[in-house]
Amino acid sequence: xxxxxxxxxxxxxxxxxxxxxxxxxxxSLKPDKIIIVDDCSTDGTTTIIGRYIKKYPEMIIYxxxxxxxxxxxxxxRGISICETDYIALSDQDDIWESDKIKRCYYxxxxxxxxxxxxxxxxxxxxxxxxxxxxFWESALTPLPVSGSEARKxxxxxxxxxxxxxxxxxxxxxQYLLPMPNSKWSLHDWWIAxxxxxxxxxxxxxDALTRYRFHENQVCSLAVAAKIKRKRRxxxxxxxxxxxxxxxxxxxxxxTEMRLQExxxxxxxxxxxxxxxxxxYKTLRLNHISMEELSDLKSIVESNIQASRD
Numbered sequence: 001x002x003x004x005x006x007x008x009x010x011x012x013x014x015x016x017x018x019x020x021x022x023x024x025x026x027x028s029l030k031p032d033k034i035i036i037v038d039d040c041s042t043d044g045t046t047t048i049i050g051r052y053i054k055k056y057p058e059m060i061i062y063x064x065x066x067x068x069x070x071x072x073x074x075x076x077r078g079i080s081i082c083e084t085d086y087i088a089l090s091d092q093d094d095i096w097e098s099d100k101i102k103r104c105y106y107x108x109x110x111x112x113x114x115x116x117x118x119x120x121x122x123x124x125x126x127x128x129x130x131x132x133x134x135f136w137e138s139a140l141t142p143l144p145v146s147g148s149e150a151r152k153x154x155x156x157x158x159x160x161x162x163x164x165x166x167x168x169x170x171x172x173x174q175y176l177l178p179m180p181n182s183k184w185s186l187h188d189w190w191i192a193x194x195x196x197x198x199x200x201x202x203x204x205x206d207a208l209t210r211y212r213f214h215e216n217q218v219c220s221l222a223v224a225a226k227i228k229r230k231r232r233x234x235x236x237x238x239x240x241x242x243x244x245x246x247x248x249x250x251x252x253x254x255t256e257m258r259l260q261e262x263x264x265x266x267x268x269x270x271x272x273x274x275x276x277x278x279x280y281k282t283l284r285l286n287h288i289s290m291e292e293l294s295d296l297k298s299i300v301e302s303n304i305q306a307s308r309d
Contacts, residue, residue, distance in 0.1 A: 002109070003032040004101060005084030009074040010036060013092035014044040015127035016212060020129075023095045026198045029102035031088070038064045039071075045092075072290040075163070075181045075187040078200055085170055089163045089188070093212045095124070098219040100208040104167035107204055112286075115199035116168035116191070118144070118161045119208040126214035134207055135162075144203045148292055150196045155299040161201070163188030164209050168195060175279055190272060200236035200287060226261070270300045 006024055010017060024034060034056070036049055046064070053060050063081065065074060069131065079087060090096070100119070108115045123132040136143040145153060145160055153160050166188065175194050179187060195201045242307060277297060288296075 002085035004029070004086045004088070004105060005033040005035055005082040006031045006088045006101075007078035007082050008034060008036045008090045008092060008097040009071060009078060010041060010045050010049070010092045011039040011068075011071075011074070012041045012043045012045060013143070014041075014048055016093035016214075017045060019046050020090065020092055020094055020096070021048075023091060025052075025056060026098065027096065027101045028065065028099050029057070029105055031084075031101060032061045033080045033082065033084055035103060036060060036062045037074050037081075037211035038062070039074045040065055040068045044173065050092045072185070072187045074176065079173065079187075080177055081089075082170070086167060087170055087173075088167045091164050091211075093214065094164055095128070095210040095212070097208045097210070101167075103204055103206065105207060108167065109167060111200075111202050113200050114202040115172055116166060116195040116201040117163075117204050118165045118167070118201060119206055120144070121162070121165055121209040121211045122207045122258075123213050124210045126212065127263075128210075128212075130210070133294065135211065144194075144205075146201060146203055148288075150192075150201070151288070151292070151296055152205060152299070154193050154196060154305075155273055155296045157266060159186070159189045159192055159283045161188060161192045162211075163191070163194075164211055166191060172198070179267070180272050180275070182272075184265040184268040185272050189269070192269070193272055193276045194279070197273075197280045198283065198285065236271050263307040266303050270307070274304075 007020075007022075021034075024031065029043050038046055038049065049060075049062055053062055061081065063077065064272075065077070069077070075089060079089075085110065088101065088104065104117050104119065108114055111117070120134050120136045123135060123138065124130050132138045141153075141158070143160065150160050163186075168224065172191070172194060175198060176191060179185065227281050273296070277293065277300070280293070
């Protein structure tokens with residue numbers, strides 16, 4: 001039987017981490033290894049991890065980043081040190097259904113050309129209450145998609161698979177790593193791009209994870225800012241005019257910054273797709289027709305040109 005690894009990225013996740021780790025170690029088909037990479041947590045996350053290491057010393061491999069690297073690079077590190085045949089990705093605050101690994105494992109065993117399978121997931125709140133039984137049914141665009149439709153959406157810079165729903169063969173690692181260094185290229189986006197261009201990912205039509213939405217505890221300085229009101233006086237009128245002009249200029253600057261960021265994102269993600277197309281050609285694969293490949297390349301090149309205008 002092939003080996004299975006789970007890569008967990010953690011950062012200040014003490015509130016929900018135990019529930020997620022319990023759902024992983026109690027799978028009907030247990031993982032051989034759980035790779036936990038912590039991104040310099042400052043709460044009780046590492047203490048919780050320590051308890052699980054003592055309880056499952058043969059199963060858990062733990063590493064902590066020397067400095068805060070962010071979500072993508074933390075997952076990238078976890079994938080790089082995971083040496084199992086299959087890999088599943090795990091957020092720190094979700095809950096896996098008990099047969100998730102089993103369903104995904106046998107799906108790929110029966111479909112070797114797929115290299116990656118992905119499933120639906122339900123949505124829960126901070127207390128674990130379900131408010132949507134299917135992410136796919138709740139999505140703004142039709143999901144799931146595979147094959148040529150998936151590649152078309154990726155060429156149009158839309159990710160169609162969430163990291164928490166991925167289960168893939170380690171055969172893909174040599175093409176996944178190193179991941180693009182752009183801040184716009186998230187780990188699950190890049191994995192999806194590589195998988196759909198170099199293999200034939202397959203759908204598992206069940207919700208096998210409970211994806212948790214909860215309050216963001218990071219306070220925005222903008223929200224906390226206080227604005228003092230001044231009395232209306234004759235001298236305040238020009239001040240108000242200057243202030244309003246300042247606001248208009250500020251809004252214009254913000255709009256320009258967002259437009260520039262959108263172009264940067266468009267250019268970076270388009271380059272990712274071109275990189276995958278290049279790998280497809282180098283490997284001389286044949287599951288994408290020449291016509292489709294030409295159409296996809298045209299879409300991507302058009303996006304790159306638009307990002308430069």
